[in-house]
Amino acid sequence: MSAEAPLRPPAALLDILNGARRPLLIAHLSPDGDAIGSLLALGGILYRLGKDPILSCQDPVPPNLQFLPHTDRITAAPADEVDVVVALDSSDPSRLGDVYQRGRYSRLPLAVIDHHVTNTLFGTVHWVEPAACATAEMVYYLGETLLAPEVGPDWMANELATYILTGIVTDTRGFRTNSTNARVMALVARLVAAGAPLTTITDQVLETRTFDLIRLWGRVLQTVRLDEGVISVVNTQAMRKDLGGLVRPESLVSFLLGAQEAYIAAVFTELPDGPVECSFRARPGHDVSRLALELGGGGHPLAAGCTVKGEVEEVRHTLVERLRQC
Numbered sequence: 001m002s003a004e005a006p007l008r009p010p011a012a013l014l015d016i017l018n019g020a021r022r023p024l025l026i027a028h029l030s031p032d033g034d035a036i037g038s039l040l041a042l043g044g045i046l047y048r049l050g051k052d053p054i055l056s057c058q059d060p061v062p063p064n065l066q067f068l069p070h071t072d073r074i075t076a077a078p079a080d081e082v083d084v085v086v087a088l089d090s091s092d093p094s095r096l097g098d099v100y101q102r103g104r105y106s107r108l109p110l111a112v113i114d115h116h117v118t119n120t121l122f123g124t125v126h127w128v129e130p131a132a133c134a135t136a137e138m139v140y141y142l143g144e145t146l147l148a149p150e151v152g153p154d155w156m157a158n159e160l161a162t163y164i165l166t167g168i169v170t171d172t173r174g175f176r177t178n179s180t181n182a183r184v185m186a187l188v189a190r191l192v193a194a195g196a197p198l199t200t201i202t203d204q205v206l207e208t209r210t211f212d213l214i215r216l217w218g219r220v221l222q223t224v225r226l227d228e229g230v231i232s233v234v235n236t237q238a239m240r241k242d243l244g245g246l247v248r249p250e251s252l253v254s255f256l257l258g259a260q261e262a263y264i265a266a267v268f269t270e271l272p273d274g275p276v277e278c279s280f281r282a283r284p285g286h287d288v289s290r291l292a293l294e295l296g297g298g299g300h301p302l303a304a305g306c307t308v309k310g311e312v313e314e315v316r317h318t319l320v321e322r323l324r325q326c
């Protein structure tokens, strides 16, 4: 069995966190289980270190993540009086949204903690670890480094384990990605032993969706096309009109890649103010992150995305041609 080394946070990051009194932690727009899990976990670790962390995200916590304890502590309007900003799971500053306004926080040190290979290194101090399966996995190692020496081997309270496992289950899609290695599975065993409810987490993160979302899938799937190995759908504003403002058909892009004939899947979502959000998935051996990065987005070789201007069907036509080369 290959033995992947534990992840080691850099000293500069430990210094900045140790020195903080009132850190502002920010998770990315349209938060997923890794964003919210990492935010709550790092917040809990810093709190137990005697700090006064502020947890923030511009968008609300999705309903299927509200089973997590203390999501009510996440605010879209954080206080001004903070001394350090920490960006979580965000590959570039635009992912932080309006919560992070350069004018307001730009004089403060900015720590970037992320696992996206396309991270643009926009902070003062960076810990970018593409080998990590999730940002929450990195936060575990931060806890082990910062909190364990203070409070002993039982540092990982049940809540922390739940947050971290939620991030890992989300980003590995239930331990199915190639980032799920022996190091990750050993950590998962420790998280379950510490009381993280694996069944609840997998059910909420992977299997729970609203009836409106199922109706949206029905509409979006009527646009499905297969172009020489690239399967794609479009998700227009008109389809969502009566469905309470849903923007993303979430795991639909992974579902599409289940087509035996496809090696790349794409969902093209028309956003309210015009641009098209593009979400890509690829089978191993292909790389959609380079195209996403070229178009101003980012991600991982097998899962990436970007937002581009244009009419949604034209964007699909143009990008499907490019995706065939990925």
Ligand SMILES: [Mn+2]
Pocket: 034, 035, 089, 115, 134, 135, 171
């Ligand atoms: Mn992530």
